[in-house]
Amino acid sequence: FVKMVEEKGFSTGYSGIRVSAEGNCFRINATLWNLMSSDGKRKLGQAACFRTVPYL
Numbered sequence: 001f002v003k004m005v006e007e008k009g010f011s012t013g014y015s016g017i018r019v020s021a022e023g024n025c026f027r028i029n030a031t032l033w034n035l036m037s038s039d040g041k042r043k044l045g046q047a048a049c050f051r052t053v054p055y056l
Helices: 002-008
Strands: 010-019 025-036 043-050
Touching: 002 010, 002 025, 002 043
Parallel strands: none
Antiparallel strands: 010 025, 025 043
């Protein structure tokens, strides 16, 4: 998934189950994209957006 983001610049539809520090399980559905320098020449990292985080 991260490699696809690296190549395309973004990706949607990543889903997985995570566990909070308190031990509660929750599902994430994420969009991930590359963060670029203002001139667009250097990749600075990646960012993610989670619209909803339902607990299971």
